[in-house]
Amino acid sequence: MMILTDDRMMQLKKYIMKSFRESGKKHLLITGSKKSGKTSVLNEILKDEISIGGIITYAIRDDKIAPKYVVLRDFNDQHINGVIAKRSNSGTALIPVTETFESLGAGILRNYNNDDEIDLIVIDEIGFLENNAIHYQNEIIKIFDKRVIAVLRKESTPFIEKLTQRHDIYLIDIDEFIIP
Numbered sequence: 001m002m003i004l005t006d007d008r009m010m011q012l013k014k015y016i017m018k019s020f021r022e023s024g025k026k027h028l029l030i031t032g033s034k035k036s037g038k039t040s041v042l043n044e045i046l047k048d049e050i051s052i053g054g055i056i057t058y059a060i061r062d063d064k065i066a067p068k069y070v071v072l073r074d075f076n077d078q079h080i081n082g083v084i085a086k087r088s089n090s091g092t093a094l095i096p097v098t099e100t101f102e103s104l105g106a107g108i109l110r111n112y113n114n115d116d117e118i119d120l121i122v123i124d125e126i127g128f129l130e131n132n133a134i135h136y137q138n139e140i141i142k143i144f145d146k147r148v149i150a151v152l153r154k155e156s157t158p159f160i161e162k163l164t165q166r167h168d169i170y171l172i173d174i175d176e177f178i179i180p
Helices: 006-023 038-046 098-114 134-143 158-164
Strands: 027-032 052-060 069-074 081-087 094-096 120-126 147-153 169-173
Touching: 006 027, 006 038, 006 169, 027 038, 038 120, 038 147, 052 098, 069 098, 081 098, 098 120, 098 134, 120 134, 120 158, 134 158, 147 158, 158 169
Parallel strands: 027 147, 027 169, 052 120, 120 147
Antiparallel strands: 052 069, 069 081, 081 094
């Protein structure tokens, strides 16, 4: 796990943004292992942005291995939210709630994609829970008409592979970050 001090965070942000600009790509995708600081890096990058919309996901935890719930919420309105995964009875796995992705998640993305005042759409994060949410995946693809910054879980799924193979994305793995 990478310890991200304020100084290291600023160095990482500068390095990522310089590399991203030099790449000439339109979209930035950030990946890394669990607890590597993906969301912290994203939040630091977003401090310089103004017209943002999108989706944030977060876990509700207790003392079990797997989170009790995973919640999806609107980037700009914490009251627009829904459960996208529930812990299994065994307490060790997550069961996706595909309907929430398909209705709430897809609707949020569609609204921001159609909003002329939003020029950057953020998703934190994309992983395995979306595997069966085809309508939601399609809305994610559509938002790439605008600028996108997204956090990807460091795993291989068909959808993550589809995103990382786009010609217009710059993918950074913060596990590989070494200050030049």
